[in-house]
Structures are given as structure tokens and as C-alpha cells.
Amino acid sequence: MTSSKGEHNEGKHFVYPDPQFISRSSAASALRRLGNIFVRYRGTEDQLNSITEWANSSADSLQQSQSVPRPSDYFKRRYSDPRPPDGSEVIAFSDRTFSGPANPMGAEVLIRRDGDEVIGRVVFGAAFESAPGRVHGGAVSALVDDTMGYLMIVLGEAAYTARLEVDYRGGVPVDTPVWFRAWEQERDGRKITVSLIVTQDSGEKAEPLITAKGLFIIPPKDDD
Numbered sequence: 495m496t497s498s499k500g501e502h503n504e505g506k507h508f509v510y511p512d513p514q515f516i517s518r519s520s521a522a523s524a525l526r527r528l529g530n531i532f533v534r535y536r537g538t539e540d541q542l543n544s545i546t547e548w549a550n551s552s553a554d555s556l557q558q559s560q561s562v563p564r565p566s567d568y569f570k571r572r573y574s575d576p577r578p579p580d581g582s583e584v585i586a587f588s589d590r591t592f593s594g595p596a597n598p599m600g601a602e603v604l605i606r607r608d609g610d611e612v613i614g615r616v617v618f619g620a621a622f623e624s625a626p627g628r629v630h631g632g633a634v635s636a637l638v639d640d641t642m643g644y645l646m647i648v649l650g651e652a653a654y655t656a657r658l659e660v661d662y663r664g665g666v667p668v669d670t671p672v673w674f675r676a677w678e679q680e681r682d683g684r685k686i687t688v689s690l691i692v693t694q695d696s697g698e699k700a701e702p703l704i705t706a707k708g709l710f711i712i713p714p715k716d717d718d
Contacts (some may be wrong), residue, residue, distance in 0.1 A: 507578035507607075509647065510565060512588035518596040519588065525598035530619030569652035569713075577650045578607045584644055592633075592640045601637065605644045612644045613696070614674040618666065628665035634692070634704060635660050641674040642688045642708045649678060653686055653710035664703040666692060672703065684712040 512518060537545070564587070578584045584605050588596035593603035593614075602617040616637055624630035639658055646653050666672055676690040692704035 505582055507582040507584050508588075509568075509571065509575065509584075509586045510588075512596065515588050515596065522589070522594075522596045522598040523602075526600070526602070526619065526621075529598065529621050533623075534620040572646070572650055572652040578648055580607055580609060582607055584612065584647055586644070586647060590640070592636050593644075601633070603637070603640075605641065607648045608675075610648065611675060611677040612641060612648055614641050614644070615671055615696075616674055617671050618668055620668060623668045625665070627668055629668055631660075631662055634662075634666050635706075637674060638690055638692070638704065638706045639708065641676050642690060642706075642710070645676045645678065645688055646686075646710065649686075651686065651710075651712055653712045655708060656685075656711045657709040658706065659708070660704060660706045662704060666703055667694070670694070673700070679707070684714075686710040686712065 508515075532545075568586075584607055585595065588594050590597060590600075592600045593605065593616075594600060595603075601619065601622065603614055604616075605612055605614040614637075618629040618633060622629045622633040635658065638660055639655055642655070642658075671694075673693050673696045674690060675693075676688055679687040679689040681687070686709075688708040688710060690704075690706040690708070691702040692706075693700035693702055
């Protein structure tokens with residue numbers, strides 16, 4: 495994979511291509527699985543000691559490789575890169591917080607452009623469980639904010655979250671696919687209001703578990 499802007503790969507739109515996307519995403523998926531199993535089961539002392547030794551040894555080894563900082567032109571590229579094709583999976587950083595396929599600390603997330611909206615399929619594992627069988631509200635809010643951020647990529651806008659309002663109408667289940675859909679509600683100068691719903695069904699008429707509204711501010715061009 496090259497480093498060309500707005501690259502596509504098998505239906506995926508990368509803002510920043512990752513030449514190790516497949517192998518890093520596979521490793522991250524395995525680590526997420528380990529984390530979700532770890533919080534739900536109780537191992538023997540030998541098993542726990544083995545995990546501790548392996549994890550520390552792996553971290554020490556990996557830390558000897560090159561560290562990759564976040565690119566500084568992230569917002570500016572909103573105005574230079576092409577918008578993702580309709581229907582494509584959208585990936586900003588492969589290790590994006592909460593939703594990146596190569597981030598072992600996140601949930602299982604797939605975000606696609608759907609016209610001028612974004613729709614995400616999200617599965618929260620046991621690591622995000624709060625009340626029995628239900629996802630922690632803070633984890634849900636994080637994905638609400640992140641999904642709205644993906645909408646900015648689809649709209650071709652650079653904007654910061656200024657305010658987020660989340661209405662918890664029902665519990666979001668653990669280990670079950672839920673659907674996040676976000677769209678632009680209105681625009682006033684540099685202010686963009688975004689609406690979002692979370693449902694257990696991908697259909698547009700599904701009863702929402704969560705409704706949310708976000709205010710995004712487009713910074714002056716000299717500040718992006």
C-alpha cells in the first residue's frame with residue numbers, strides 16, 4: 495500500500511494509509527479478544543503469571559521499533575483530499591481512538607459512508623460492560639462523538655466537538671451489534687449541528703436506544 499491521499503483498498507477509504515494495515519489490525523483484534531476474555535474469566539496463578547510475562551516481554555520488544563507520531567496536517571487534508579466514495583468503509587487513522595481497527599483498546603467498529611450520512615456497526619465486548627449485560631454509558635458517548643467525527647470526513651469539513659448531548663433511552667447490549675447513524679442537522683456559519691441515533695437494527699425506522707446531538711465548530715482557516 496502506498497501513501498497516496500484518500501487511498502482506497504477493497505472498498506476502504508483511508509485518510510492515512512497504513513502499509514501494515516492487515517497485520518496490525520489482525521494483531522489488535524487478537525489483543526481485543528484477549529482483553530474481553532480477561533475481564534470475564536478468572537485464570538489460574540500460572541496462567542496469569544504467563545500472561546504478565548508475555549505482555550511485558552512483547553511490550554519491551556515492540557518498544558524497540560519506530561514510534562509513529564500523529565500527522566500534523568490532519569485537519570488541513572479535509573480540504574485537499576477527496577471525500578470518501580459513497581458506500582466505502584472510512585478509516586482515518588488505522589489506530590484511531592475507540593474505533594480504529596488497529597487499536598487494541600477499542601471496540602469492534604465498521605464505519606461506512608451512506609450518502610451524506612455515516613452508519614457504523616459497533617460491537618462492544620465485555621471490557622465495556624458496566625451494569626450486567628449493558629455497555630458503560632461513557633463508552634457509548636465516546637463512540638457517539640467518534641462517529642460524528644467520521645461524518646466530518648464524509649462532509650469534507652475540519653471541525654472540533656464543542657458540545658455533546660446524549661439521551662440514554664435504553665441500554666446498549668454487550669456482545670451484540672448495534673448501529674450508529676449520524677447526519678448533519680443544520681449549519682450556521684462555522685457551526686454544524688449533528689444528530690445521531692443508536693439502534694439494534696440497521697433499518698432507518700428502528701426504535702432508538704440512544705439519541706444524541708453534537709455541536710461542531712469549524713476553526714478559522716489559519717487555525718486548522
